[in-house]
Amino acid sequence: MPDFAASTGPHRAELVVHCYRLLGSVHEAEDLVQETMxxxxxxxxxxxxxxxxxxxxxxxxxxxxCLTALEGRARRPLPTGLGGPSEDPLQRLVPAFDVPWLQPLPDDPAAVTAARSGVRLAFVAAMQLLPPRQRAVLVLRDVLDFSAAEVADLLGTTTASVNSALQRARSGVAGVSADELTESGEEVIDDYVRAFEEADVDALVALLTDEVVLEMPPVPLWYRGRDDYARFMARVFEMRGTRWQLQRTHANGQPAFAAYCWDGSDFHLHTLQVFSIADGRVAHTVVFQDPAVFEVFGLAPVLTR
Incomplete structure (x- = not known):
């Protein structure tokens, strides 16, 4: 009999990613992989x-x-999955910590492999709208390329049932691709970082698409369009000041940065921001302000001067 640790260890990382796709939580994915092992x-x-x-x-x-863990459990949304956009960028921001928000996945762009396909935030968020078994079928068939017969064996069902579930799942995420990366957007994010650190709202707006989306879990609000994005960012700089330090990172195969704001003595961690790029511009920004997310990414709470 081969050694258990040597045989199973090389698969642990990809299993965490697989469980994350289904659960939308890094912490829960790691727990389920522990249970799997x-x-x-x-x-x-x-x-x-x-x-x-x-x-x-x-x-x-x-x-x-994962399917057992998902029984009777609420889905993990982003604010865009809860309703239409807000029309008031000056609206009071009240976090909803009772909502089990979708978490981002830390990612090293130099180590993106086939195991990390199908993890873009938009795709994982869209999958949260599907029943758990449809999620599993979609990931196993379209992301991991298991055959219908293999998926049927994995789930203890029939090939016909798998094909039917796959058709419904594809309809449920229509228009949202599982492809890992569309545009890396490194150049536009470089420009965005400079504009943000200079608190230059006009420069930020020049880097956005016309229909840009901004959302900020755990606040259950989101905004669409450059004008509302600009008004919201102006509000941020008015409330938090104009002195910032940003640290580049990646999440879900997408460009991201940790934003630290100055409090008079140190730079304190404010948010983790994840970006989607289209046609060389920022098309979607998800701003996470959740201590659990900061922990997953190992972000320092304070940057000393």
Whole structure:
């Protein structure tokens, strides 16, 4: 019998990404992979390599563990999934911590592999609208390229049922691609960082698409269009000051940065901002202000002067 740790360890990272796609939470994904490995260890002596590869066997355990965890659980949305845009950028910002918000996934752009496809925020958010089994079928078929017969075996169902679920799932996320990256947007984000650190609203607006979207979980509000984006950013600089320091990073295969604002003695962590780029401009900004997200990304709470 091969060594358990040596055989299963190389698959752990991709299993975390797989569970994240289904659950929308990094913390929960890591917990479910721990449970997957425990279940696999208990069943290790019964594992039959003639029936399935170790990778397929682990995906079966992980997927079914996720489906069990999702039973009766509320979906993880972004504010855009809760209703229409706000028309008042000066509206009072009240966090809704009772909502289980979708979390971003830390990502190293130099190490993007096939295992990290299908993790763009828009795609993961769209999947949250699907019933759990449809999510699983969509990921296993369209992202991981398992055959319909393999998915049927993984989920303990029929090929016809898998094909039907896949058709419904594709309709449910119509218009949202699972492709990993459309545009890297490094140049426009460089310009955005400079404009932000200079608190230059006009320069920021010049980098936006006409129908740009701005949302900021855990505040259940979002805005569409350059004018409202500009008014909101002007409000941010008025409230938090015009002295900022930004640290570039990546999330979900997309450009991102951590924003720190000056309080008179130090730069304090304010938000993690994740960007989607289209036609060389910022098309969507998701601004996370959640301590749980900061922890996942290992962001320092304070940058000393």
């Amino acid at each position: 425990l279940r696999a260890w208990r069943a290790w002596e019964r594992y039959d390599s003639t029936r399935a590869s170790i990778r397929t066997w682990l995906y079966r355990i992980a997927t079914n563990a």
